[in-house]
Amino acid sequence: MQLFQCQSCGQVLYFENTACVKCGHRLGYLPDRGRMSAVEPDGAEWIALANPEARYRFCANWEQNACNWMVDAAQDEPFCIACQHNRIIPDLSLPENRANWQKIEEAKRRLFYTLIKLRLPMPTVASGDPEPLVFDFPASSDGHKVMTGHDNGVITIALEEADDVARESARASMGELYRTLLGHFRHEVGHYYWDRLVRDGGELDSFRALFGDETLDYGEALQRHYDQGAPADWQQDFVSSYATMHPWEDWAETWAHYLHIIDTLEMAGAFGIRIEPRIDHDPQLETEIVFDPHQDVPVERLIDAWLPLTYAVNCLNRSMGQSDLYPFVIPPRVVEKMAYIHRLIHARAAIPVLG
Known part of the structure; x- marks a missing residue:
């Protein structure tokens, strides 16, 4: 941003x-x-x-x-170009629904800012595309609980996710390190772009070589994850414990973190932030963000800037008695996965837009 x-x-x-x-x-x-x-x-x-x-x-x-x-x-x-993708919105005659929907739209516009910057395809229903990008924001009612997720181009964000108390309660009960509206959008849109960039882009073999076989039964994988949890050594290969559940979720989690990184780096660069700790010289803790992270720069350059920045902001948060802003570790295997996503995005962006 x-x-x-x-x-x-x-x-x-x-x-x-x-x-x-x-x-x-x-x-x-x-x-x-x-x-x-x-x-x-x-x-x-x-x-x-x-x-x-x-x-x-x-x-x-x-x-x-x-x-x-x-x-x-x-x-x-x-x-506008972002709101054209809405299909279902909640009953706005209810003040609570209206307030929560406004929060959802605020997060969605930040998502679209990044999608536009990355020149990713964003087909609407009116475009005639067989799998347009569509958003539903329904509210749970009469005992029917809405689940956030993605299905064939349709991204559903449960309206209750905009309720800060309900969302934080869900985060704590599920043992998640991070749960935000913008995080939901970035994760779920990752599933959509798996379809566009991997499945439709002829990249299934390269995907499986890095993330694993996505044809494994998803329901069984989900149940196993909730029954047994993540492997003890998951941080060696995955950006989050949920990413261990299934190759599709590994992709979506890695995709979401990639978007977190490039958007935050752009904002840090806009502020002219430079990290140069006043301790014994350690180049791994130093950075100056003088590049556009949305451009096709080496992914290692993104990570080399990101790690010192997160160390600094995490320390600042702790000084205020808050949890770490970015409570995640990015091991070499995850950098490799981000580089793969980075490559697919910029290969797609290089295709000329016709018409």
């Missing part, structure tokens, strides 16, 4: 801001430009100060206080 600045007054902006707290300008994110912009009304349309020659409209979900992205006014599509 980048740092953004108001074009009217220079105030630093958050990605989620809808108005500048200094000058009062309304704000909208321009996905075609990758910029947060101060906007001014022009009849039924808006002028974005970051691109004044064009005219924009707010996404239709702006009226629900659930989106701050903009759409080219010349298009008939009422929803």
Whole structure:
């Protein structure tokens, strides 16, 4: 994620801001430009100060206080490039549902920011693609519990995951080190891109050589994981204990952590963060992030920057009595898996977009 600045007054902006707290300008994110912009009304349309020659409209979900992205006014599509993928949203007449859905949409926009930066395919239902990227955000009701997951292009995020108390309770009861809305999005979309990049990309053999045989019975693997847990030495080969459950979950967990890394590194670079501990010289604890992590740089460069950064922020968190921000270890085997994902993403990004 980048740092953004108001074009009217220079105030630093958050990605989620809808108005500048200094000058009062309304704000909208321009996905075609990758910029947060101060906007001014022009009849039924808006002028974005970051691109004044064009005219924009707010996404239709702006009226629900659930989106701050903009759409080219010349298009008939009422929803932005992120909200076009929604299929099911909860009953918004219930205030709790509305508040939780707004949190979900906030996390989803951060996901789409990264997908756009990586130039990954994001087909909608209207595109005619046989497996479009679709999101459902249903609420559990009448004893029916919604499960977060992925099925043939449809990603379901249970509305209850936006309830901080319920989500933290689930994290603690399941012994998870990390559980966030954005983490769910990154993990589940990893399953979708397994279909696109591995299954449809002719990479099954290379995948199996690194992650294992995905044809193993998933239900049996899931039951075995919950009955027996992860192997004692799982940290030698996997980024999380859940990744040991099945090759598909190993891919999705590794994919999610790859997205965590590149997005956080971009933000650290935007702040000009440099890690140079005032202790005996140890180059493994030093870094300066002067590259774009979304570009096709060697994955080792990403990890060499990530490890000192996580050591620093974990120490800062502990100083505030908080748990580690990134409570994970990245062994060489996981770096190899991330390099594989990195290669597939950038090989796909190199394909020219036709039409």
